[in-house]
Amino acid sequence: MASGTAEMRRKALIGAALREISDRGSLDVTVAQIAERAGVSAALAHHYFGGKDGLIHATMRHLLVEFREVVADGLRRAATPRERIDAVLRGSFGPEQFHRATVSAWLTFYALAQSSQPAARLLRIYHRRLHSNLVQALRQLVPAADAERIAENLGAFIDGVYLRGALRGQVVSRTAISAVEDYLDLELAGRK
Amino acid sequence: MASGTAEMRRKALIGAALREISDRGSLDVTVAQIAERAGVSAALAHHYFGGKDGLIHATMRHLLVEFREVVADGLRRAATPRERIDAVLRGSFGPEQFHRATVSAWLTFYALAQSSQPAARLLRIYHRRLHSNLVQALRQLVPAADAERIAENLGAFIDGVYLRGALRGQVVSRTAISAVEDYLDLELAGRK
DNA sequence: CAAAATTGATTGACTGATCAATCAATATGA
DNA sequence: TCATATTGATTGATCAGTCAATCAATTTTG
Numbered sequence: 001m002a003s004g005t006a007e008m009r010r011k012a013l014i015g016a017a018l019r020e021i022s023d024r025g026s027l028d029v030t031v032a033q034i035a036e037r038a039g040v041s042a043a044l045a046h047h048y049f050g051g052k053d054g055l056i057h058a059t060m061r062h063l064l065v066e067f068r069e070v071v072a073d074g075l076r077r078a079a080t081p082r083e084r085i086d087a088v089l090r091g092s093f094g095p096e097q098f099h100r101a102t103v104s105a106w107l108t109f110y111a112l113a114q115s116s117q118p119a120a121r122l123l124r125i126y127h128r129r130l131h132s133n134l135v136q137a138l139r140q141l142v143p144a145a146d147a148e149r150i151a152e153n154l155g156a157f158i159d160g161v162y163l164r165g166a167l168r169g170q171v172v173s174r175t176a177i178s179a180v181e182d183y184l185d186l187e188l189a190g191r192k
Numbered sequence: 193m194a195s196g197t198a199e200m201r202r203k204a205l206i207g208a209a210l211r212e213i214s215d216r217g218s219l220d221v222t223v224a225q226i227a228e229r230a231g232v233s234a235a236l237a238h239h240y241f242g243g244k245d246g247l248i249h250a251t252m253r254h255l256l257v258e259f260r261e262v263v264a265d266g267l268r269r270a271a272t273p274r275e276r277i278d279a280v281l282r283g284s285f286g287p288e289q290f291h292r293a294t295v296s297a298w299l300t301f302y303a304l305a306q307s308s309q310p311a312a313r314l315l316r317i318y319h320r321r322l323h324s325n326l327v328q329a330l331r332q333l334v335p336a337a338d339a340e341r342i343a344e345n346l347g348a349f350i351d352g353v354y355l356r357g358a359l360r361g362q363v364v365s366r367t368a369i370s371a372v373e374d375y376l377d378l379e380l381a382g383r384k
Numbered sequence: 385c386a387a388a389a390t391t392g393a394t395t396g397a398c399t400g401a402t403c404a405a406t407c408a409a410t411a412t413g414a
Numbered sequence: 415t416c417a418t419a420t421t422g423a424t425t426g427a428t429c430a431g432t433c434a435a436t437c438a439a440t441t442t443t444g
Contacts, residue, residue: 005418005419006418006419009419024307025306025307026303026304026306026307027303028307030402030403030404031403031404031405032403032404040420040421041420041421041422042403042404042405042421043405043406043407043420043421043422044419044420044421046404046405046406047419047420051404051405052403052404052405104306107302107303107306108303108306110299110302110303110355110358110359111218111219111299111300111302111303112218113359114217114218114296114299114300114358114359114361115216115217115218115220120359123359124359127356127359149371152371153349153371153375155352155356156349156352156353156355156356156371157345157348157349157352158352159351159352159355159356160347160348160349160350160351160352160353160354160355161348161352162352163302163348163351163352163355164319164347164348164351166302166306167302167305167306167312167315167316167319169306179341179344179345179348183345183375183378186375186378186379187378197392197393198392198393201393222428222429222430223429223430223431224429224430232394232395233394233395233396234395234429234430234431235394235395235396235431235432235433236393236394236395238430238431238432239393239394243430243431244429244430244431385444386443386444387442387443387444388441388442388443388444389440389441389442389443390439390440390441390442391438391439391440391441392437392438392439392440393436393437393438393439394435394436394437394438395434395435395436395437396433396434396435396436397432397433397434397435398431398432398433398434399430399431399432399433400429400430400431400432401428401429401430401431402427402428402429402430403426403427403428404425404426404427404428405424405425405426405427406423406424406425406426407422407423407424407425408421408422408423408424409420409421409422409423410419410420410421410422411418411419411420411421412417412418412419412420413416413417413418413419414415414416414417414418
């Protein structure tokens with residue numbers, strides 16, 4: 001077998017890219033810097049990812065995959081609709097999502113999505129998945145139209161909390177998830 | 193008098209920077225591109241702003257000033273606490289704020305604030321002002337602790353809606369402001 | 385008032401630095 | 415030995431920033 005070398009290198013480079021982006025707080029990172037962190041030459045990064053764009057894209061993809069897995073994990077454990085929503089929230093606001101490197105990269109990718117079509121596509125996938133997870137659960141609690149609306153609001157709320165956490169350069173506190181849950185309770189209160 | 197040439201040039205360059213950032217969707221704009229748009233040489237941009245950073249910073253500042261003026265205008269017209277909150281919301285979600293150029297620049301600045309201390313400082317000013325406007329009004333409607341909490345949530349909500357609008361590359365619809373207002377109504381419902 | 389001097393605005397040409405990307409050469413392992 | 419992994423060196427492009435020179439307007443002076 002072609003050995004796991006290739007996969008190891010890829011992972012190392014993606015991890016290094018993540019840390020480098022986080023440290024510098026922007027996408028103005030050079031392939032050379034990332035490669036040095038990963039302990040390889042810059043040329044190797046090109047070899048494995050075809051170029052800087054490929055490496056950045058793969059890094060973004062990695063973030064998305066991680067997020068999806070955390071949420072999927074939570075959903076598998078959830079029995080009731082409300083538990084499913086909570087699973088999504090816990091996934092969105094889990095400690096992994098608020099590691100400095102992750103949150104910093106995420107925000108940077110938001111900016112990138114404005115100019116990079118592939119980046120925009122990846123973020124659209126994230127949004128759609130988040131939305132559909134929420135809607136699916138909400139539909140069992142409120143009328144369909146409300147489910148759409150509430151899911152949209154929850155998504156915006158989550159993104160906003162993310163943004164503020166990133167700007168303050170600090171991990172978002174536990175009160176953040178409470179805030180979103182309180183909003184949800186507010187929306188659900190008084191119904192059947 | 194030295195005529196308003198200097199001020200005119202500054203304004204032209206800031207406007208050009210805004211449009212250029214918006215068109216390219218990122219801060220990867222060259223001084224030469226901006227200057228060409230403004231109809232002057234790149235060297236002149238350096239002359240007036242001391243460098244690229246200065247020009248970008250001035251552009252960001254311009255956005256903030258515009259926003260402050262719109263909100264201040266609305267606040268002047270507001271009589272009741274609720275009207276004051278609505279004024280802030282209308283300012284935050286006014287059509288001017290959602291012109292493609294503005295929203296694009298705003299989002300890009302969010303990313304910039306991670307690596308530029310002056311940029312971060314400007315955004316902190318925006319946040320503080322927004323927060324204090326909201327808290328001031330809310331205090332007259334709910335207990336102080338709740339006022340803080342609700343203002344925080346409203347701020348995150350607003351930022352999140354902004355973010356999503358920017359990512360979709362479209363002007364945020366009127367339903368956006370309704371969504372935030374509905375949340376506010378929800379929080380206020382059932383009180384005195 | 386007119387010539388001369390001064391100041392500020394503006395530019396084109398240049399430079400030094402930075403990087404992504406390439407490639408030929410070398411090492412490693414099956 | 416062949417294929418894959420890996421690198422150092424190099425290239426070509428891109429930019430921000432600098433500078434000396436021009437131009438226009440204003441002020442000073444005789």
